[in-house]
Amino acid sequence: MADDKVHPLEEKRVLKIEILPEFSEITRLTHLLRDFFCERNFSVSHTNEICLVIEELTANTIMHGYKDVALQNREKISVEVECSEAKKVSILFKDAGVSFDPTLPRLSREEGTIGGWGLMLVKKLMHSFKYERSGKYNILKLSKKYW
Numbered sequence: 332m333a334d335d336k337v338h339p340l341e342e343k344r345v346l347k348i349e350i351l352p353e354f355s356e357i358t359r360l361t362h363l364l365r366d367f368f369c370e371r372n373f374s375v376s377h378t379n380e381i382c383l384v385i386e387e388l389t390a391n392t393i394m395h396g397y398k399d400v401a402l403q404n405r406e407k408i409s410v411e412v413e414c415s416e417a418k419k420v421s422i423l424f425k426d427a428g429v430s431f432d433p434t435l436p437r438l439s440r441e442e443g444t445i446g447g448w449g450l451m452l453v454k455k456l457m458h459s460f461k462y463e464r465s466g467k468y469n470i471l472k473l474s475k476k477y478w
Contacts, residue, residue, distance in 0.1 A: 344371075344414045349407040350389070352397045352426070357389055364412065371414050377477050380456050381420055385410060387449040388424050388471065396428020396469065418477040422457075425470050433471070434462045 346367045350356040361382050368378040389408060397405045406427035413421045433450050454460055459474040 344416075346410075346412045348410045348412075350410070352393050352405045352408050352428075353402070354390070354393060357386055360389060360410065361386060367412065368414075373414070373477075377420075381412070381422070381475070384453050384456055384473065385412075385422065385424070387453050391433075391449060392426045392428050392469075396426055396431060398429075400428070420475050420477070422473040423470070424473070425468050427467050428469060430464050431469060432462045432464070434460055 346363065348360060348363055350360050364382050364385060365378060368381065373381075389410075392408055409423075409425040411423040411425075413423075415421075433453075453473075457473045457475050459472070461472045463470045463472075
């Protein structure tokens with residue numbers, strides 16, 4: 332008797348989301364990400380790490396990248412997450428905010444300093460963190476492998 336179920340590795344491994352650059356959208360984004368990882372049997376701790384990274388990037392983009400852009404003129408933020416069977420998570424994060432390369436060295440953070448801590452956390456959590464500017468877009472490519 333043939334098995335009509337789709338093998339888990341054949342399931343869609345890519346989640347593409349576009350959100351408005353508004354803080355209220357971060358909750359919707361997080362719910363979609365959590366559902367995606369849950370369906371792929373990712374652990375809660377791995378899911379939390381990736382969600383934290385994407386939430387931080389999104390919040391920074393809204394706060395800083397679109398700071399001087401009227402709400403009606405802001406382009407959507409695009410997030411693409413891919414999971415491989417090797418437990419590797421790849422993230423493509425794209426926005427049309429002001430040009431900003433988060434991979435460049437920054438002044439070291441001191442206790443009590445406001446700002447900059449989130450990007451340090453993102454860099455520590457991810458194995459790969461690359462930036463490029465393509466036209467008017469900031470593009471971040473991140474990945475993390477879970478053994």
